[in-house]
């Protein structure tokens with residue numbers, strides 16, 4: 001039940017005789033704490049009224065592409081598609097299933113499905129012979145191959161009088177299967193994670209800068225892994241070539257340490273994170289007096305006065321909400337363990353991920369890394385050299401275990 005708390009579910013209802021059961025389904029989902037918005041096909045309205053579903057869901061029901069023809073207003077299917085954590089089509093007719101496979105947009109529901117970024121679950125319901133027709137079985141297979149989760153219909157007496165498979169799964173089973181699907185596929189849904197990644201560039205003039213060799217690859221791999229598990233990730237990204245653009249990653253591109261400090265703190269205040277991960281290699285210093293425009297070679301100073309940059313991770317950790325899990329990265333040129341233990345305390349981190357340039361294939365510029373998770377003197381977990389994506393999975397496992405002990409800040413019940 002808890003997995004559905006705070007989830008935003010778009011319930012698509014189509015023109016099956018089983019549409020009347022969707023009233024019970026809405027009630028089940030709402031009781032489990034989900035927010036439900038119903039999108040019905042015109043066919044579904046023949047079987048159940050929007051008034052019933054609107055009353056049970058507590059939200060307006062949408063079924064037409066245009067709201068009011070006279071006024072020229074329309075239902076924003078793109079906004080609807082982006083709102084949901086999942087689209088559940090139940091009951092799903094053979095007709096709507098074929099429309100999903102072909103990518104048709106002849107009902108509002110099909111256009112929402114085309115625009116949506118979130119995962120889709122369908123619960124087919126139809127007569128036995130429609131369900132076993134090769135067109136339907138092949139369409140359902142195609143949807144599965146696209147990652148759509150299918151809740152199998154029940155066997156039993158059908159509205160046509162036939163016996164067999166095709167009855168809409170019982171609403172309680174749909175609710176339970178949806179909850180365990182959420183648990184497996186998106187265990188971190190509802191959690192918010194703030195990651196800094198990459199180097200910072202500190203300008204000497206308009207074209208020259210002080211920077212470092214950080215590629216941002218490890219931070220981006222972590223952001224991608226956590227987003228894949230359902231978390232919303234704010235990625236404060238220094239100048240880097242890595243791409244990270246799934247919808248669950250909100251990318252804030254910055255250049256300097258001061259920019260990163262502002263972006264990170266503003267993000268933290270606007271959307272309190274459940275986890276802070278400081279992977280960025282923030283330049284320790286910046287030129288005190290950057291030159292405006294591009295300085296000619298003869299005008300370059302012999303000495304550059306440097307000033308210290310802020311300690312962004314310490315600032316973030318100090319402003320973090322209670323219970324936030326705080327992770328820092330340390331790059332050592334030698335073993336670095338004692339320094340990492342001290343850094344953990346100094347920066348107010350729960351965990352330091354230590355990598356060392358002394359290990360071949362670890363640290364900046366490589367596609368691989370060898371890390372130790374340093375929790376303090378009494379607990380240090382060492383890992384083999386592996387890809388940065390595999391390191392991201394190890395870290396995500398630790399984060400997931402920690403987070404699932406408590407409710408996400410963002411999904412705190414408001415009722």
Ligand SMILES: Cc1cc2nc3c(=O)[nH]c(=O)nc-3n(C[C@H](O)[C@H](O)[C@H](O)COP(=O)(O)O)c2cc1C
Nearest residue numbers: 014015016017041043044093094095096125126127
């Ligand atoms: C009484 C009645 C019951 C129906 N039940 C189903 C059904 O359970 N499953 C199905 O796939 N189609 C069923 N249909 C056919 C659909 O309503 C029809 O294919 C319609 O075009 C579906 O459109 P939609 O998917 O946009 O809602 C039924 C039709 C009628 C008249």
